[in-house]
Amino acid sequence: MHADLAVAAPVAPVRAQRFPGTFVARLSARRAMRSGALWGLIFGIAIASSEVSYTRIYVTQAQRDALAAAYGSNKATSALFGPAPQLQTVGGFTVFKISMTLMILGAVWGLLTSTRLLRGEEDSGRWELLLTGRTTRRGATAQALAGLAAGAVTLWYVTAVITVVSGRGSKVDIGAGASLYLALAVVATAVMFLGVGALTSQLAATRRQAASYAAVFLGVSYALRMIADAGVGLHWLVWTSPLGWVEELQPITDPHPLAFLPIVALTAVLAVGAVRLAGTRDAGASILPDRSRSGPHLALLFGPAGLAIRLLRASVISWWVAIAAAALLYGLIAKSAGATISGSSVKEVFSKLGAPGTGAEAVLGVCFLVLAVLVAFVAAGQVTAARGEESGGRLDHMLVRTVSRASWLSGRLAVAAVVLVVSGVGAGFFAWLGAASQHSGVGLTTMLQAGVNLVPPAITILGIGVLAFGTRPRTTSVVVYGVLGWSLLVVIVGGIGATNHWVLDTSVFHHMASAPAVPPDWEANGIMTAIGVACALVGGLGFKRRDLQGE
Amino acid sequence: MATAIRTEGLTKRYGDVVALDHLDLEIAEGEVVGYLGPNGAGKTTTLRLLLGLIRPTGGRAEVFGLDCERQPVETHRRLAFVPGEANLWPSLTGGETLALLGRVHGEVDEAYRSELLDRFDLDPTKKVRAYSKGNRQKVVLVAALMVRPDLLLLDEPTTGLDPLMEQAFRHCIGEARERGQTVFLSSHILSEVEALCDRVGILREGSLVEIGTLADMRHLSALSVEATFDGTVPDLSGVPGVSSVETNGRVVRCQVRGPIEPLLRVLADAGVSELVSREPSLEELFLAQYGEDGRAR
Numbered sequence: 063m064h065a066d067l068a069v070a071a072p073v074a075p076v077r078a079q080r081f082p083g084t085f086v087a088r089l090s091a092r093r094a095m096r097s098g099a100l101w102g103l104i105f106g107i108a109i110a111s112s113e114v115s116y117t118r119i120y121v122t123q124a125q126r127d128a129l130a131a132a133y134g135s136n137k138a139t140s141a142l143f144g145p146a147p148q149l150q151t152v153g154g155f156t157v158f159k160i161s162m163t164l165m166i167l168g169a170v171w172g173l174l175t176s177t178r179l180l181r182g183e184e185d186s187g188r189w190e191l192l193l194t195g196r197t198t199r200r201g202a203t204a205q206a207l208a209g210l211a212a213g214a215v216t217l218w219y220v221t222a223v224i225t226v227v228s229g230r231g232s233k234v235d236i237g238a239g240a241s242l243y244l245a246l247a248v249v250a251t252a253v254m255f256l257g258v259g260a261l262t263s264q265l266a267a268t269r270r271q272a273a274s275y276a277a278v279f280l281g282v283s284y285a286l287r288m289i290a291d292a293g294v295g296l297h298w299l300v301w302t303s304p305l306g307w308v309e310e311l312q313p314i315t316d317p318h319p320l321a322f323l324p325i326v327a328l329t330a331v332l333a334v335g336a337v338r339l340a341g342t343r344d345a346g347a348s349i350l351p352d353r354s355r356s357g358p359h360l361a362l363l364f365g366p367a368g369l370a371i372r373l374l375r376a377s378v379i380s381w382w383v384a385i386a387a388a389a390l391l392y393g394l395i396a397k398s399a400g401a402t403i404s405g406s407s408v409k410e411v412f413s414k415l416g417a418p419g420t421g422a423e424a425v426l427g428v429c430f431l432v433l434a435v436l437v438a439f440v441a442a443g444q445v446t447a448a449r450g451e452e453s454g455g456r457l458d459h460m461l462v463r464t465v466s467r468a469s470w471l472s473g474r475l476a477v478a479a480v481v482l483v484v485s486g487v488g489a490g491f492f493a494w495l496g497a498a499s500q501h502s503g504v505g506l507t508t509m510l511q512a513g514v515n516l517v518p519p520a521i522t523i524l525g526i527g528v529l530a531f532g533t534r535p536r537t538t539s540v541v542v543y544g545v546l547g548w549s550l551l552v553v554i555v556g557g558i559g560a561t562n563h564w565v566l567d568t569s570v571f572h573h574m575a576s577a578p579a580v581p582p583d584w585e586a587n588g589i590m591t592a593i594g595v596a597c598a599l600v601g602g603l604g605f606k607r608r609d610l611q612g613e
Numbered sequence: 614m615a616t617a618i619r620t621e622g623l624t625k626r627y628g629d630v631v632a633l634d635h636l637d638l639e640i641a642e643g644e645v646v647g648y649l650g651p652n653g654a655g656k657t658t659t660l661r662l663l664l665g666l667i668r669p670t671g672g673r674a675e676v677f678g679l680d681c682e683r684q685p686v687e688t689h690r691r692l693a694f695v696p697g698e699a700n701l702w703p704s705l706t707g708g709e710t711l712a713l714l715g716r717v718h719g720e721v722d723e724a725y726r727s728e729l730l731d732r733f734d735l736d737p738t739k740k741v742r743a744y745s746k747g748n749r750q751k752v753v754l755v756a757a758l759m760v761r762p763d764l765l766l767l768d769e770p771t772t773g774l775d776p777l778m779e780q781a782f783r784h785c786i787g788e789a790r791e792r793g794q795t796v797f798l799s800s801h802i803l804s805e806v807e808a809l810c811d812r813v814g815i816l817r818e819g820s821l822v823e824i825g826t827l828a829d830m831r832h833l834s835a836l837s838v839e840a841t842f843d844g845t846v847p848d849l850s851g852v853p854g855v856s857s858v859e860t861n862g863r864v865v866r867c868q869v870r871g872p873i874e875p876l877l878r879v880l881a882d883a884g885v886s887e888l889v890s891r892e893p894s895l896e897e898l899f900l901a902q903y904g905e906d907g908r909a910r
Contacts, residue, residue: 185703267742268703268742352742352743353740354739354740354742354743355706355738355739355740355743356706356738356740357738358706358708358709358712358737358738359709360709360712363705363709363712363713363716364716365716365717366717369702369713372705373702373704454700455696455698455700456700456701456702458666458694458696458700459701459714459717459753459756460717461664461665461666461685462664462666462689462692462693462694463689463714463717463718463719464686464689464690464717464718464719465686465717466685466686607668608668609666609667609668610661610666610667
């Protein structure tokens with residue numbers, strides 16, 4: 063055996079790497095393209111299903127005109143989702159219905175992907191390993207950006223293929239050129255926020271910080287665009303917001319390709335800035351000062367639950383701020399948006415959107431679905447954070463002391479449950495606050511109930527996450543975001559037209575009543591909570607019996 | 614004397630891979646035992662089984678008579694663990710980490726804690742993110758030592774420490790021994806094990822191949838002999854018990870196993886002028902188990 067090896071070793075050919083200097087680019091391209099393809103699939107399906115379901119629901123011209131009358135000039139929905147110039151057409155409806163959602167999802171994908179592949183790699187120490195190869199700090203950053211660009215192209219390509227195929231349907235009938243342009247517009251925010259994430263990765267000292275700086279930029283962009291579209295005479299503000307530029311592209315309805323200029327310019331400036339900054343700082347260091355020292359804050363460090371609060375409070379508070387701001391905004395616009403719902407044909411349209419009834423409560427019923435998605439994201443984050451403690455080896459320090467697995471997990475779940483209830487009740491309260499300030503006549507109790515109504519779907523997501531964590535820990539993140547993404551996709555598709563009820567039943571959001579438009583369905587809520595608790599119990603038993611597992 | 618650690622047929626398999634194969638181990642209270650083996654031999658697997666972090670495929674493990682799998686919390690009250698890789702919470706400071714880990718364990722010897730911070734020269738106001746690898750390792754060492762546990766389980770505890778800190782660590786283990794604490798030290802650093810341990814176990818591919826005191830192991834092992842001659846150098850290759858003969862001019866080096874008498878007779882007859890013999894170091898014992906290329910034989 064030894065002799066064989068001794069002979070074989072010098073003879074064995076050394077496999078030459080092709081282009082060893084592009085290793086970083088290929089590494090990040092592989093990871094960015096994989097997630098780009100997955101999200102492209104989701105984007106494409108969302109666009110295609112929106113197009114197809116429009117042709118099925120709004121069959122007659124009268125129905126289409128009614129829809130256009132309800133939303134076409136409504137400044138409140140225009141502030142939320144962007145303007146809706148051509149709701150009588152499939153393309154106009156699709157752009158209105160989903161492009162804002164996809165633009166925001168694309169931006170979130172972009173900022174998470176680039177901060178993960180840049181600052182995240184640096185956090186983990188792998189970046190330094192790459193820098194010892196045939197590259198420099200600037201070179202490696204430029205290569206990683208090239209990899210991210212490949213991811214963006216993949217995202218566009220997959221979205222575009224599905225959009226073109228769907229557009230060729232005889233009833234949809236959108237030309238290939240228009241479909242490609244639509245896909246490009248939808249992916250444009252993703253490209254810009256890849257750049258934003260690359261820049262904040264140079265500024266901040268941790269991946270989480272980098273992602274939150276980029277998220278703040280996204281929030282400001284959204285707010286500026288919203289004010290611009292609110293019909294208060296500040297439409298020029300649309301040119302100050304990256305999301306505004308994308309809106310100005312006006313795919314299908316009135317293409318305006320000049321708006322690509324600021325998009326390309328911003329992306330180029332961000333990319334060049336990121337590469338330059340990478341060269342001026344030490345590997346692992348940040349441009350903005352990092353507080354590396356602090357006095358002891360021991361109040362929360364009494365045990366695993368306290369530690370969870372301490373570690374998660376920054377991200378939970380940002381979620382709370384986002385949820386409260388969105389709820390307040392929805393409350394503020396509810397009355398004026400609801401005022402347009404009158405006449406039987408419009409009411410029918412609205413009830414197809416999931417909000418029967420009239421007035422502010424009907425509008426809030428639709429808006430609360432968005433809040434339910436946000437609260438479910440908070441739940442998903444709680445599960446993946448627990449898994450992160452295990453895969454990062456930090457859970458060991460608790461479990462080799464006097465903390466049992468059961469008390470660690472139940473402590474974390476108790477914290478998560480409180481966080482979710484506060485998120486829901488807070489959403490209800492702030493929506494009431496906004497609505498009451500406009501004298502919308504919406505009761506506080508109704509709104510608080512509608513807030514509590516947001517919690518059961520999130521509990522279900524939490525429970526399914528714990529089930530994955532307890533039985534197949536390495537799949538936790540995929541399962542929890544998979545279920546959430548699927549549920550979201552199903553409501554986006556299902557909200558605009560009845561599809562197969564077996565499919566609809568798989569979405570956690572489908573079982574939630576559209577409170578406050580209708581009273582909460584406490585029976586369904588009880589069942590969702592019970593499913594969540596049962597999954598969590600099974601997951602907890604699995605966790606008690608299994609080996610701890612690293613990444 | 615009471616038993617601190619006992620394993621019976623302790624086995625861990627991952628699919629087809631056997632990480633630990635029927636380990637039978639018994640360590641008495643107050644012993645300091647070294648645990649040697651190359652990477653992947655099963656050292657960390659053993660420790661994680663003793664801690665109840667992973668479940669055995671077969672056999673059982675006890676710490677102070679308590680079942681490691683079924684009564685983890687009870688066993689953990691009496692022990693402390695130092696992992697080889699200090700994965701801590703980057704946003705906490707060293708001091709906050711120690712406070713947290715102390716509270717989660719229960720009792721902390723506060724005076725000893727400050728002494729340890731001094732001895733290891735650790736600044737507790739810095740965030741873990743800003744610590745070097747060695748400083749992070751100091752945090753987990755102090756966290757384990759400060760609770761004065763009855764049993765210290767150490768998994769390559771001095772990874773990343775400089776020689777001065779390594780010295781401070783040895784001093785602490787010496788103190789633990791004097792206080793009657795039991796120490797189970799898994800390590801690559803043979804000089805560390807040689808300096809600290811009463812007994813040494815050697816692990817190879819998941820099986821314990823050797824366990825005993827260093828004196829016993831040396832006795833069973835070969836003696837190194839170096840002889841210088843004035844006249845002709847004799848041929849030693851036929852002498853019973855002699856191996857690895859190397860001749861360099863008038864100097865001969867060889868290893869001898871078992872009775873040394875036949876060799877001495879040949880050397881005396883040949884007119885040896887200088888004779889040096891020494892017991893093998895732990896490094897030589899270890900390499901004898903694994904072969905000099907580091908691969909298991």
